[in-house]
Amino acid sequence: KTTPYNKLNKKIKDIIMMRSLWSGVTGLNAHQIAMDIEGNNIANVNTNGFKYSRANFSDLLSQTSKIATAPQGELGGKNPMQVGLGTQVNSITKIFKQGSVQTTDKNTDLAIQGDGFFVVSPDGGSTYKYTRNGDFVFDAKGNFTDSNGYIVQGWMRDDETGERDSTGP
Numbered sequence: 001k002t003t004p005y006n007k008l009n010k011k012i013k014d015i016i017m018m019r020s021l022w023s024g025v026t027g028l029n030a031h032q033i034a035m036d037i038e039g040n041n042i043a044n045v046n047t048n049g050f051k052y053s054r055a056n057f058s059d060l061l062s063q064t065s066k067i068a069t070a071p072q073g074e075l076g077g078k079n080p081m082q083v084g085l086g087t088q089v090n091s092i093t094k095i096f097k098q099g100s101v102q103t104t105d106k107n108t109d110l111a112i113q114g115d116g117f118f119v120v121s122p123d124g125g126s127t128y129k130y131t132r133n134g135d136f137v138f139d140a141k142g143n144f145t146d147s148n149g150y151i152v153q154g155w156m157r158d159d160e161t162g163e164r165d166s167t168g169p
Contacts, residue, residue, distance in 0.1 A: 026088060027087055030055070030087045034055040037092060048133045048135045049133025051095055054093050055089050056089065056091045057087050058090035059087060059088075060085060060087055062084045063082065063083050065082070068080040109134055120145075120153060122150045122151075125153060129150060155168060
């Protein structure tokens, strides 16, 4: 015989099962994205100027069944009781830590030690792009360019004084 209590109990079990499945599915989805990021890191291990990435996770939703309490008398406080209901990749962080500087046999190879980027432009300085890849060459017109043909931006040094004017174009 089906009673209202049995129907309610079945609904509660169904809800708990759905929460469990949902948590598992979101975990698998987030893990797949993290594996994609790691695969990209491995594929680019020998790419000049490549900086690896890391996935950052966060709760998709959580349910608090008991709130935290403050210390009372001789007793310490109690932590809250929370159940996570899934996860997501919150962001992907590009890690820009200093790599190893290596000597090459090409006098147009450059490296940045510490923070910073080389500034390059595909259109004569109207648009800027930033890179840490210091694999540069001179093109047929004598421009200092990266492997995409983008011209490295900077300031010319005055031959007489040895100074550069960083306020100029």
